[in-house]
Amino acid sequence: MSGHATPIYRRGKYWLDWDRKRDGTLRSPCLTIFWYDPDSRRIRSASTRSAIEAEAIKALDRRYLADAGEAAAFCETCGQPIAQASAYLLTDAIADYRLEWGDKRASADTIKTRLLHVVDFLDAQEAAGGAFGITTNCATASSSAFVTAFRAWSRLEPVRWRNGKNVVTIERPRSPASTEASVAQLIAALNHAANAEPPRSDKRPAYRPLPAGQVQRTRRTRVGVEELAKMLRYAAEPGKRRGSLHRFLIGSISTIARPGAVCDISVAPDRQQWAPGSETIDLNPHGRTQNKKRRPVLPVLPILAEWLQAELDEYLMLPPERRAGRGYLVNYYGRAVKDVDSAWAAMLTELKMPTGREWRPYLLRHSLATLARNRGATRWDLEGFMGHRAPSQTETYAIGEFPTVVAALTGIIAELHRLAPGTLHRTDTGASRSLPHVREVQMPG
Template sequence: MSRRTPPVYQRGKYWLAHDERADGSRRSPNFYVWWYDSATRRERSSSTGKVDEASAILALDRLYLADKGEAPAFCHACGQSLAQAQTYLLTDAIADYKIEWGDTRVSADTIAGRLAHVVGFLDAEQALATEGRFGHATSCAAACSSVFVHAFRAWSRLQPVEWRNGKGEVTVSRIRSPAATEASIAQLIAVLNHAANAEPPRSDKRPIYKPLPARQVQRQRRTRIGVEELAKMFAYAAEPDRQRGSLHAFLVASVCTIARPGAVVDISVAPDRQQWWPGAPTVDLNPQGRTQNKKHRALLPVLPLLDRWLRAEYATYMALKPDERAGRGWLVNYHGRPVQDVDRAWDTMLTKLDMPTGREWRPYVLRHSLATLVRNRGAEKWDLEGFMGHRAGSQTEVYAIGEFPSVVRALESIISEIEKLAPGAMHRNLTGVDKSSPLTGNLQM
């Protein structure tokens, strides 16, 4: 290999570069992992099969961790740990954490975003050269110090949160909230503890700081919408001959479950998900195979309105040929396929209805507003906490499923009022099916 071009990335004995001829031309567009083989006394290489630099770096990280002679920090003679936070780079710790834990989680994208913010701080410090205290050479020992976290907080406070389009152009920018900064700090703490908990350990230090408590950094949401606004939203989503089916289903499921937006778009009638089946009195917001976390997803009674929508989607699902059912059955869908969110349709709706479009008017406003409406209509505290997933079920409730009667009564009254203000807006439009037998025939949304 020609070593005229410096490596793109390096860990231990491995480095990342292209395979170049003597004249500098590349034999392949793919990146290669290179290393010196002391047994044969020559350089060896292995193609990553990737032309994208980030993917190629990930391939090198995986190879490094799989090499028992490189990754573990222990003495081969006595087996004692040689883990030293002073020599273990923070960037390496982040990479290892993502491979071994972060990338395997349902919240992988969120984890990656929070850690990318930490790496952004290291990049900014690196760009300051001698004026920067931290940079790419920052070790886990340095990252565990209060000096590091104070510097990170000061830098993060000045960095806006940005959204970019496919061309990389900034389309939306807003001030970063203190809560967003603390979320990145909490993720950084997880990285550093992961390094210390590895077997064998890769670091002998743990962070001496904690993220600031939520009550100190989270701004209380003050915006709530009433039944009148909900009726306007339903009337808009139910307009005939419009491509608003996903928004319509999202509104229905949100009103019937008071669930978080992420849980709403995750509702499916597919049997392998084990969330609902025809005649089931409950819907499980936590599908088969998903581990419960702090954002607990509850097992809820199925309101009649939601039951009708679920039955209609189930009929659509069962009308498909068996080999066509994979990836189908989602209640909130776009032409049968799942959606990550309804943000684009939501923004359009707010604009069309001349409603505010600020941060507090994101889809999450439904959960806050419905919780407020239900509470003010007499829902008992114990029922509301369980219904919203703010209280994990006790051992007794493993056997006795909660029915949350006071919440159900309040929601039924809200649904009834919406029906009066926007007649028919909560119905799902069905074609080619007899309403008296909702589980037969072909359905279209």
Template sequence: MPSRATPLYRRGKYWLDWDRKKDGSLRSPNLTIWWYDPAAGRIRSATTGTAQEDLAILALDRRYLADADEAPAFCNACGQPLAQAQAYLLTDAIADYRLEWGDTRASGDTIQARLNHVLDFLDVEQAKGGEGRFGITTSCGAACTTVFANALRAWSREQPVTWKNGKGEITKSRPRSPAATEAAIAQIIAVLNHAANADPPRSDKRPIYKPLPAQQVQRKRRTRIGVEELARMVAYASEPGKQRQSLHAFLVASICTIARPGAVVDINVAPDRQQWWRGAPNIDLNPHGRAQNKKHRAMLPVLPLLAEWLSAELDEYEALKPDERAGRGWLVNYYGRPVQDVDRAWDTMLLNLGMPRAREWRGYVLRHSLATIARNRGAERWDLEGFMGHRASSQTEVYAVGEFPTVTRALMGIIKDIERLAPGSLHRNPTGASRSTPQAMEAAMSG
């Protein structure tokens, strides 16, 4: 039976607690969901199958959402659901949003971090007692007001961004940027709109505020690197016997595509991804089955240098037995396995090359710098916007794939200069001759 103490979590008629014997010892190592069954006239229970509190809470939320009796109240006269923002708790709305949407997204970890920031705000307000305006009992109705948004903003701006080790100890911190605060505001807006859009609706109100415009809160990145720094990076990554293959592939693919780091590590030659096949003149940075979002991934012409790398990866993929090919084919990989990022290798490179390790020197500096160099070398704005995914594709471009000639010419010039400064460093196998010399590449692109 559950203990008489306050349960760990409660939602509607359900609560979460340990199943204990009369002597207080645990009957089960897993947390249990409890509820009163009026038909049976007794308390019933179901195991969550886990001892982790966060996973057990998700199990309770799933049971709650699947219970028709726990749906929104219905009007006795017309039978329509009564969505009451004043009765629907913000914490419940956050839980439902994560369960039904946020946790299923590729950006689920980012969404969770932003919403945890909001929950921390509610906990701080709750701890103030009578002095706090909000807390765990805050409803969606209250959260839709500008009063809530302004209070969240004021608190958030004073909270540093922290990093913790495995023991939960803070190892690093920095001041929170206005953009990070507005990202949390935008996330809570998504939660509140999700509640109003549910079928049936769970809330009859929507937030009356918006996040501040990006131009107002984002700090313009001023750091750029030149071709000389690019050559030093590629030479470092291509040094034989140093196990820097993933960093090497990341640098080369970034130079050839000017893509965001997340899109670069997502390049794969496996046929089911439908990104590239042998001899294809274009590569689709958006793999089959991935929905486009605001960070649009473009269809790009394949520069000969990139074709060399893709062909070599495809050779290795096809050399595998069919039952060994699952999860392989990644251009940026660690012994065949995909990587989420190259941040650790990147930090080590900056340290060894004596380059700054400030925030603006993260992997994104490649995209910003290459775009700047390409523009200064004659890349036209229209071509550069399409190449970088800053311009949403029109219906015409679904049929007519852009070649972006001014950008490709600029990139070919950059590649030629890197080859001159660090001979052989751009090739996948630095110890052997390339199948595409800079002169051959230039001839292929001009034809």
């Protein structure tokens, strides 16, 4: 058993620690779950099968949740668990929410970051002797007093980015929208506790996130076709390792999609996003549940079809056993990338462009939407193309062609061909392989 006075982690009767011999050496290279068994009157243990603390904590959480006897309270008559928000810690609610829901979502990293901000607030309160701390329960966390204190603290807490060595590399003031994103995630965790079967909490939050229009700044920065051409020339420069950025620019210009959706485009058959000759591409891969940031089905512009076909050709040349994780449009020597933030920042510096918050990769989506709108794209088409409008039941069967947006993008691409010849193709010769048939869409009227 561990010789530490304080375990690494504890929930209910279970605690996590290293299993040590009397001389202090480890019995096992893996972390161990301990608990006291009243029937045998001894401490029992079970291996987590991992030496990584985060994985071991998850193993303990799973064991705790599977133990019906660890409910907060029981009815003396029927023996069924009774939900008591006053006996269920907020930190446990957050851990269970991530384990049972958040970590299984495509946005798991975002969910984790938002909830860790709430945990940081609890730690700060604990250290300062504030009204809240690590023992804050769900009943307290559901109160208006809690969220008021959290918002006041968060407003003064900067956003920090850390490198692989956990050293802060970037720091900026936190926006109200960032704070409200954590509030929304906190609400989701508390409601998850109340919705559990059986419920773990009998309280729901007495507050809501502030409306987006109240906390989000209007982003006014846009770039024109000339700036887009400069970006393409930079990304397509021969002999430079800028392939992932080049592909990201092509995907963005062809779809006006969010950066995450562009990085998620794949030709792998199991994702069912695109097939040779297909006139459409589904930005929502097979198995991904749609959320508020909707990913639509879009027409495939000829330049995108060229890149997708070439990527598929390379994918099919691989032996079947090497195809897992390959086939992404935006990749770095075949490997998928989560984002192009580093390459993007280097490009802005090289091109002597501003590097403020409004100049992050989202700038492409905002700029292309503005260019398309100013070139005749109708509101209805643009909303559907960008995923801002949920399709009707009719559109579920009859896929929209968004002719005014396609016409606008076709004009933008033609201008980019003139300003930056060859940069829209996979080689710097400007030559394009034969393309699958793509229906020509005319402007109405």
